[in-house]
C-alpha cells in the first residue's frame with residue numbers, strides 16, 4: 001500500500017481529488033431503509049481523516065437530508081473537501097419530465113436555467129458553504145436544450161459558485177452535446193465489476209475530450225463488499241429488497257468469485273476483498289474516481305484505504321477474466 005491516498009485531476013478544472021470518493025446517497029436514507037445521523041457524520045469525518053477529499057451528494061438524496069448531514073460533518077473542514085453535488089431532480093416546481101414521486105410529491109427532471117439558479121442556492125445553504133467544487137446535472141432533461149443548461153452552469157462558474165461542471169446518467173448523444181461546449185470536466189455513471197457497458201460507449205468519448213469519470217455504485221450497492229452473505233435481509237424502502245441483483249443465486253456467484261480470485265489477491269496485499277474490488281475499478285482505463293457509499297466509520301475506513309492500493313497488471317487481468325466466468329447475468 002502506498003503511504004498516501006492517490007489523487008487525480010478532475011477534467012481540465014485544475015482541481016485534484018482523492019481517487020476514492022465518499023458517496024452519500026445512503027446517508028440521505030431514501031431508498032436505503034433510513035439513516036442514522038451520528039453514524040453518518042462519523043463516516044464522513046473518518047473518510048476525511050483517511051485522506052478522502054472527494055465527497056459526493058445530491059439534493060435528491062433524502063430531499064436535502066444528505067446535503068444537510070454533509071454540511072454538518074464538513075463544517076470546520078471545508079478546505080479539506082472537494083465537494084460534488086447535483087441539480088436537475090426538482091420538487092419545487094412541476095417542469096420538465098415527471099420522474100418519480102417522493103412521499104406522494106412529484107419529482108421532475110428539469111435543467112432549465114432559472115431552476116438551476118434556484119437549486120444551487122438551496123444546495124449552498126444546506127451544505128453551509130459558498131462554493132461547490134463539482135456541480136453535476138443528476139439526470140438529463142429532454143425538454144431543455146443542453147445549451148441552456150450549460151449557459152446556467154457557466155454563469156455559476158463565472159460567479160465562483162461552482163468550480164467544475166459534471167453530468168450524470170447520459171446517453172452517448174447527450175455526452176456529445178455537452179462535450180461540444182468544451183467545458184465539461186466529468187461524468188458520473190454506474191460502473192463496477194458487474195456493470196461495464198460504458199467501457200465501449202461513453203468512456204472513449206471522455207478520453208477524447210479529457211473528461212474524467214466518477215464511477216457510481218462501485219460496490220454494486222454493497223453486493224461486492226465481500227460481506228453480502230445469504231443471511232442479509234433488507235428492510236423498509238431499501239431498494240435492494242426487490243432487486244434481482246441481490247438474489248441468493250447472485251450472492252453465491254459473487255462469493256465464488258471472491259473466494260477463487262479476489263481473496264488470494266487480497267491476502268497478497270494485506271487488504272480486504274472490498275478494497276481489491278475498488279482498486280480494480282480504479283485501474284480500469286477511463287475510470288478516474290470510484291464513488292463508494294459508506295454508512296459508518298468502519299466502512300468509510302475500509303473503502304478509503306483502497307485509494308492507496310496498486311494492483312499489478314497480472315492481478316487486474318486475472319480479476320477481469322474471472323468476472324466473465326463468475327458474474328454472468330446478474331441483473332436478469
Ligand SMILES: NC(=O)c1ccc[n+]([C@@H]2O[C@H](COP(=O)([O-])OP(=O)(O)OC[C@H]3O[C@@H](n4cnc5c(N)ncnc54)[C@H](OP(=O)(O)O)[C@@H]3O)[C@@H](O)[C@H]2O)c1
Pocket residue numbers: 022023024025026056057138168169188189215216217218219220221222223225227274291292293294295298299300302303
Ligand atoms: N449520479 C447518480 O445517479 C448516482 C446513482 C447512484 C449512486 N451515486 C453516487 O455514488 C455513490 C456510491 O454508490 P452507492 O452508494 O449507490 O453504492 P455502493 O457504493 O456500491 O454501495 C454502498 C453501500 O454498500 C455497503 N457498503 C459500502 N462499503 C462497505 C464495506 N466496506 N463493507 C460492507 N458494506 C459496505 C453500504 O450499505 P449497507 O451497509 O447497507 O450494506 C453502502 O451504503 C452514492 O452514494 C452516490 O453518491 C450517484
